[in-house]
Amino acid sequence: MTKLRVAIIGCGAITYYRYAPEYASHPEVEIAAFCDVIGDRADGYVQQYGGRAFTDYRAMLEEIKPDLVTVCTPNVFHAEMTIAAANAGAHVLVEKPMATNAEEAEAMIAAARRNGVQLMVGQSQRLMPPHLKAKELLSSGRLGSVLTFRCSAGHKGPETWSVDGRDSWFFRKNEAAMGAAGDLGIHKADLIRWLLDDEVAEVSAYISNLDKAGSDVDDNLVASLRMNSGALGTLVASWTYYQGEDNTSIFWCEHGTLKIGFEPDFPVIVQLKDGTVEKYGVGGIATNDNQLRSGVVDSFVDGIRKGNAPFISGEEGLRSLKVILAAFVSALTGKAVTP
Incomplete structure (x- = not known):
């Protein structure tokens, strides 16, 4: 089975504790890229997990063409990055809150639907x-x-x-x-x-x-x-x-x-x-204080592999x-x- 290639945008604490290790340990996923406006942070993750480092997420989407994108940046960038990733044909897992207002969230949902990709929101408490x-x-x-x-x-x-x-x-x-x-x-x-x-x-x-x-x-x-x-x-x-x-x-x-x-x-x-x-x-x-495997990455990948609706959809994130x-x-x- 060909592995799904994921790009992670945002190299802060949530990537350190959750997304990088959970993707790296998933047997069906390959980390293809890390992107952060602070280049040294992306470089550090690449040294540990592999892939390529970027400071420009649009260049990353164009060059890497990932199957999956995880957006864990400051909240105000969630919408534009999610929409760009969906338009590039990638399934998207976006951190909560999915957007800063309802109009942004609706545009994200519409972009995923228009491009035939999944949009899942990292409301991890459900899992x-x-x-x-x-x-x-x-x-x-x-x-x-x-x-x-x-x-x-x-x-x-x-x-x-x-x-x-x-x-x-x-x-x-x-x-x-x-x-x-x-x-x-x-x-x-x-x-x-x-x-x-x-x-x-x-x-x-x-x-x-x-x-x-x-x-x-x-x-x-x-x-x-x-x-x-x-x-x-x-x-x-x-x-x-x-x-x-x-x-x-x-x-x-x-x-x-x-x-x-x-x-x-x-x-x-x-x-x-x-x-x-x-x-x-x-x-x-x-x-x-007590970091445990969240189940978010597992659920996201499983839904894509099986063609199921996301466990926490964009519509649910909006509500x-x-x-x-x-x-x-x-x-x-x-x-x-x-x-």
């Missing part, structure tokens, strides 16, 4: 083993309908994650467009939608920069959500959890409670109304993005907003 188990449990009907929920995602901030530390693009609005809301909040918005198999009907939110001095993006989001089903819940995203990371969710249902991420050895716990407790040791949730965009409008207007 974490505890979340897959939680989806199975909720879908089984044993717990009944979800009534209320609380979901939280937080860490110390990009200065502890990005290769550029406190000088990272994450803190600049002209490159990131949004801060913790787009970095972490969108993960939870996507997870809630997927786990509940439901859409957000209304968002009320507060979004602020509370502690990241010198930055013009948000470092905290607190949102209340009402789902189409009537379920009510909260979504919290923070870059100021200085005492440690948090990636937890709890769902109160008709027949019991589902907890995710509270106990390391048993990341999924079910507590039924009759007092029964079930604990599932099903693997971990990848975090900045989750709209929840976060609605939160910004709500925070600005003080009103509840429909995504």
Whole structure:
């Protein structure tokens, strides 16, 4: 079987921890190129993983003609790079948030459809083993309908994650467009939608920069959500959890409670109304402090090989993005907003 040739655009932390090692270890993929505006970074990856180094992604697309492209650059470049890659005939895996506004996301989806290529969004939380188990449990009907929920995602901030530390693009609005809301909040918005198999009907939110001095993006989001089903819940995203990371969710249902991420050895716990407790040791949730194989690359490649629709399609990425965009409008207007 001929290997799929992948080009990775953007050589920051997500490439270091996820995309380079996961593509390099995939038996059906060959890394053909790394591209970064800082040439030394691309050169460093080429020395370790092979391929060719580029500073211009358009030249890379023309010369390499990759089968796959992964876009993990500052958010404002996601749309133009995804569209260019799709127009070059490549399947695209783009990091979240897929775009900075709905119009960009729609153009990305249209480009993929027009060129007959797949577009997948790196909403990796759907692929974490505890979340897959939680989806199975909720879908089984044993717990009944979800009534209320609380979901939280937080860490110390990009200065502890990005290769550029406190000088990272994450803190600049002209490159990131949004801060913790787009970095972490969108993960939870996507997870809630997927786990509940439901859409957000209304968002009320507060979004602020509370502690990241010198930055013009948000470092905290607190949102209340009402789902189409009537379920009510909260979504919290923070870059100021200085005492440690948090990636937890709890769902109160008709027949019991589902907890995710509270106990390391048993990341999924079910507590039924009759007092029964079930604990599932099903693997971990990848975090900045605990890097695990994400499953994103495996899912992307598998979908292309089998001709299946992407597990997290562009359309799904857009729906989750709209929840976060609605939160910004709500925070600005003080009103509840429909995504």
